Amino acid sequence: MAISMKQMSLIVSAFGVLSFVFGVIAENKKPASGTPISGKGVVICKYPSDPTVVLGYLSAAFLVASTAAGYKSLFMSYKGKSVPCSVLFKSTSFSVFFNIALITSGLALSLLLWPTLTEQFHLSRNIHRNMETDCPTAKTGLLGGGAFVSLDSCLFWLVALMLADNAREDHFDEVENRRTGGSRDVDVKIDT
Template identity: 40%
Template sequence: MGLSQAGLAALILTVPGLLAFIFAVVAENKKPTDDKAEQIFANGVTTCNFPDDPTIALGILAVIFLFISAILATVSFYYPFDKKPVSKSILWRSTSLVIFTILSYVIFMVAEALLLWAILVESDHCNNNRHLGEIQAYPTAKAGLFGGAGFLALDATLFFLIALMLTVNSRADYLELEADDRGSYGEVTTEYPVGVITHQIDRV
């Protein structure tokens, strides 16, 4: 039962992470280039009108779904699978779990920062599209920001999955050890000293 719940938790946190990756990659492919901008030069001012595109909306969706994936991962780390809670101090005894958990959140924060940076830069270029003088190249967000952030989002999701697997293993080891301890303390011995047995026979 615990493994099935852990598998369901892994699936639930993976789906938003994959969606964040897909949205970010599509946003990178849909990002308008300077050759698609319409140039209007009048009174010494150049206005760059870019065609409507879903880049910013896709980037926002990537940010939201990656954040959801991180929240689900955090909840799954401490969820009492099979209704058997394990304290945080027990789980954090695993060095590998601590390392992968920290790496997961670091990669997650870097991916979110890159996505937000790309969204803000692209939005700024779309809104502030008037430039003094006549220009040849129109500013856009740097190529690769959305795509790189998307792959980082995928990496963060994979690291969250590894951390979840290590959490499940730590839980299983602790619960197994606890069950063994209870079994050893709960045994009832029926062996009697030889002298007691002899005394009982003599009385009969």
């Protein structure tokens, strides 16, 4: 069974929405700070258990899946017909949205991974020699921002997919016209 363009768009959408949802939940569950516990010459930061790190990685993973599915969907053959990449990139609007989708995917991935890795770093290295530490967590707002950019990325992949579909149809119409000799029904108006 071949996958249709509609099914690919649903896959891209589902992964993009899951990335968004996990990113927003990760942002909402992230603690503001940890509790410092003084010891002998050290401060141990105790953080409440939260799923921020796991949710951040899940959000990043679904973003990568959405991006991979979006990229693959553009260049797949549908109904046994494939189109050369040069045909797709002749369309300026396709090229623009393709590049925007790539850029927003990279930006979203960095906005999701940066606070997730920072949070994991804070949780694993919670013993500080600085007695003045306030037990920080990852910067607030980055995960939520990454979630929204991830959703934007998904939407840009869908727009690029629609533009690729238009370029495909134009290409196949052009090939069909060449094959039939380019004959078209033309109305001729004669002025008398």
